[in-house]
Amino acid sequence: MPTPASPSASASSSHRRASSDLMVRIGSADSEIKLRALRELKNQIIGNRTKKLFFLKLGAVPAVSCALAEAQAQAQADLLVQSAAALGSFACGFDAGVRAVLDSGAFSNLIALLSFPDDKVVDAGARSLRMIYQSKLAPKYDFLQEKNMEFLLSLLNSENETVTGLGASIIIHSCETVVEQKALCHAGVLKKLTSLLEGSPSQKDASLESLATIIKKNPEAASKFVSESRRALSSVIDLSKDRNPRTRLLACMCLIVIRNTSPYYLQEIGIKTKLVYLLLELLDDPGQVGEEASFAFSSLLAQKEDLQKLAFEANAIDKLHNHLQKHLLQPRRYQGILLALAELCSKLESCRSRFFYLEVLNLVADALTHEVADVRTAACICLRSVSRSIKSLSAGCFMKEMIVIPLVRLLHDPSTSVQVAALGAVSNIVVDFTTAKSTFLQCGGLKLLVQLSKSMDPILRLNALWGLRNLMFLADKTCKKGIFFELTAPSLSSLICDPEPSVQEQALALVRNLVDGCLDSIEYVFAEDGIILDAIGRQLQSTSKAEIGIQGMYVLSNIASGNEFHKEAVMHQLLLHVNNGTQAFILKFLQSNDSQLRTATIWTIINLTFPSSPGASSRVVKLRNAGIVSQIKTMVNDPCVDVKLRVRTALGQFMTIGDGST
């Protein structure tokens, strides 16, 4: 039985009817009807994502694309302008729209509009193409083809500002490699862009962004830009004071790129301070400029202690803290502020002290459970930075449930980048000098670290092992036992022989910490028929990397500081390869260019020949027979003070033990 339609259902169906009617009109043979329909469609979808999606599903894009092609064939300017504008609106800030426009084949038709004799048509085509080039989905432009470069230059030389803007957008979108940067420089693009810095507001913005793209990580381009025209750099500096916040931001970003690319420019304290204050001010912008300012601020501070100090003096921590306290932060802004704090606290203890004083840690802890993965990652990176404070680690600032529980949860986050960032923070926090390492174990952190140390992903494996190595540092008996039984001797020996050298290094460093401290802990390397010790011996014999040699030799040195049985086991590993024709690793290490490796090796000898140990004398004889004593004698004037002093200790011990030939 039919029932009366509800008012909303009725409205919806009338809307659908109207839309279908609009679609029919777009396909009309009457150009007046078609023109009106295109205009109506464009007006409906501008700035309305829902409408864009609705018409996309109705198949509007191919219909408009068809209208564009027909109008092109008949050179109907009004229709061309309206159809290009409608396609541009679909593409504006909407990737599904961009994809539909590209799939409809309209892209080449839009390019063709740029050669149309009517300026309005050219402008509409350029505007529409700009929208497309703002998306990652836009096709990559090949600058290396001569005719493409000529076309790009014709765009940049155009009188029409939309067209020059399109040229800039193409550069921003497609210039990715040094070869492409060079090609653009060679074609004179830098000069053209520099002249556009004096143009309209939109040309200034487009030029600033394109310049940054071409100069980024290319010192040659930076130098060409600065030297080509005296005005070039000062124009960018002037634009950092522009009325428009977006222009100020882009000018700052361009200056940061120049500074980070070349050590010769913008090193004066004045400009550095100005950039810090400008970006801190731009952070207050409520829109996209404010969001992007935090990322620009991070790139300004990255690895630069002097700038971090200036930012600290400009109260940057307080300012970022204020932003972080605001409710309902947009995820991108939230992420940017956390990353800026991370950079700021990456090197200087003064920054970290302020961070703790303002209790920013609580806000960062909240971000660990944010629904957006990028925010969680940023929170972990921030935590990793502030946990470089040994003063705070020693005060037990991080081994709290508020931090440890959410952080451990992130170790099995679905996103690998969150997992890696969480492991970075965990690795620092577990160094903990208080007796609270057990908090981490009780929260299930150990099990997860061990699981991740067996991951197929080498980055996860490395970082998990790094965490375990730091957890093992000065750990008490119970903690060591817990780690060892969770990890097991076979796993540990296979990690020592991992295909990745960085994993091998961390595995050896872990064993080094395992056998440090209480004398009983040395026994762990003899578990399961000594598979760990054998793996170490094999790795030391085969490695060519000093870092691996250093950690491995400290393992042997620590074992050699134990009892007679331990010392003899080390002797066995050292002399295993002496008589089989290959050079023993101990001799290779004593002759190494790496002073730390020589130091670690000499410590092993010192421990093996420790005067109070009963077998020291026989070991000296064996070491002498293997040519090790004579090698050490050649090192009395080693250029490294630490090595020189240890060599003296070793020689002193050989003399004390004495067998008449030292």
Added chain:
Amino acid sequence: MPVRVVESSAPSQVSGANSGKTSPPACTLLSVGQAFSGTQNVSSIQKDEAWRVNVRIQGCDLEHGYLCGTMEALNVPMADTPVVTFWEGEIVDTINYTFFTGKWEATPEDDKKHWDKFPSFSPFKGQVEFDGGKNLDLSNYPYIFMRWKEQYFVNVGTDCGLTIAGFYYVCFSCSDGSISGFYYDPNSSPFQKLELKSTNGERSGFSFSSYELQ
């Protein structure tokens, strides 16, 4: 066969040709995890007294002339448990820090008086008096001069009746890992001597652990 050890550990002035690295050498005995034990003489006119002291190095950043760790005083009369403090050290490297303290109520005269108490300081005396020793090359010298300043109590409250207002002038021997120091606090007995030796517990040899921050 015995060989002659070349003595090349005398301090030198930084010349134009050798103006690279001048800071003290890295020393494994002063690396993270290393432990020291000994005494601090806290005698006053009334009585002779020494507290047993344990030190553990927790952080070392030679580039910034920074060292830190904990200090545990064992037989402190007014405390029920050993008292642990966290300290931060300034390494005299003529880059980040010089022999002159410039803070903590220490005048250049106080500095000279205290440094003078270390026999290993004598080669520098003239130069320090002349220009503060700012051009000294300490990179081959087997002693490291430092100032250690306690920052907070780790296991007791600030109401424990103890003070950490002062700081230590410290001299570390790279050869054997021994440490001597003098506590300076204008309000405490002068020249309280700290004497520590590198320790490795029950081991017959030296053991080294390590961590690496990300």
